[in-house]
Amino acid sequence: EAGVAQSPRYKIIEKRQSVAFWCNPISGHATLYWYQQILGQGPKLLIQFQNNGVVDDSQLPKDRFSAERLKGVDSTLKIQPAKLEDSAVYLCASSLGQYNEQFFGPGTRLTVL
Amino acid sequence: GDSVTQMEGPVTLSEEAFLTINCTYTATGYPSLFWYVQYPGEGLQLLLKATKADDKGSNKGFEATYRKETTSFHLEKGSVQVSDSAVYFCALSDPPTGANSKLTFGKGITLSVRP
Numbered sequence: 653e654a655g656v657a658q659s660p661r662y663k664i665i666e667k668r669q670s671v672a673f674w675c676n677p678i679s680g681h682a683t684l685y686w687y688q689q690i691l692g693q694g695p696k697l698l699i700q701f702q703n704n705g706v707v708d709d710s711q712l713p714k715d716r717f718s719a720e721r722l723k724g725v726d727s728t729l730k731i732q733p734a735k736l737e738d739s740a741v742y743l744c745a746s747s748l749g750q751y752n753e754q755f756f757g758p759g760t761r762l763t764v765l
Numbered sequence: 766g767d768s769v770t771q772m773e774g775p776v777t778l779s780e781e782a783f784l785t786i787n788c789t790y791t792a793t794g795y796p797s798l799f800w801y802v803q804y805p806g807e808g809l810q811l812l813l814k815a816t817k818a819d820d821k822g823s824n825k826g827f828e829a830t831y832r833k834e835t836t837s838f839h840l841e842k843g844s845v846q847v848s849d850s851a852v853y854f855c856a857l858s859d860p861p862t863g864a865n866s867k868l869t870f871g872k873g874i875t876l877s878v879r880p
Contacts, residue, residue: 655808656808685867692872692873693872693873694769694854694856694869694870694871694872694873695809695854695868695870696870697867697868700867708867743808743809745809753811754811754868755808756808756809756810757808758806758807758808759808
């Protein structure tokens with residue numbers, strides 16, 4: 653069974669630029685999560701989707717971050733404009749439902765210069 | 766709010782040594798507790814979990830017991846191997862079966878095992 657796919661794996665941009673990350677969850681998984689993992693810290697949930705609807709985006713900095721999950725499958729996370737403090741690994745995870753085990757992708761490492 | 770506190774790292778052990786990684790939590794309800802592991806270059810993987818007090822989660826020789834009285838979920842292994850070298854995260858889900866079963870993670874600890 654294929655796991656959660658993410659791209660790109662690495663991205664380097666300058667501050668004030670825009671960047672987008674892509675996630676393809678495990679087939680059939682209705683719930684999709686985006687986490688931000690800053691160096692030396694544990695992952696922090698940014699947004700949770702159930703199919704194509706948002707369940708929780710309370711910790712998403714909505715002035716610069718946006719996410720969508722069109723058709724309830726793939727998802728993109730965008731940052732516009734990026735700040736230095738956005739340097740982190742962005743993890744995507746999926747699960748069958750909200751109460752099931754989450755499976756994580758390898759992450760995208762973002763460096764903002 | 767909910768929080769998870771892990772012991773400071775990194776931890777370096779010799780092969781076959783005994784491992785303990787401490788984890789304590791703060792939660793408003795009765796959370797489920799998890800240990801996740803991240804091997805170099807890979808994504809987070811669920812290592813073990815416990816859903817109620819006194820439950821013991823176990824996998825790959827690792828064990829952790831849900832201690833409600835001490836709000837702890839310490840990870841142990843009797844004999845570590847080089848292949849156990851990874852970053853270990855303690856996490857909770859509170860409420861465990863609510864509408865928003867989001868995970869709250871600790872900072873993680875890096876374990877290095879020497880041959």
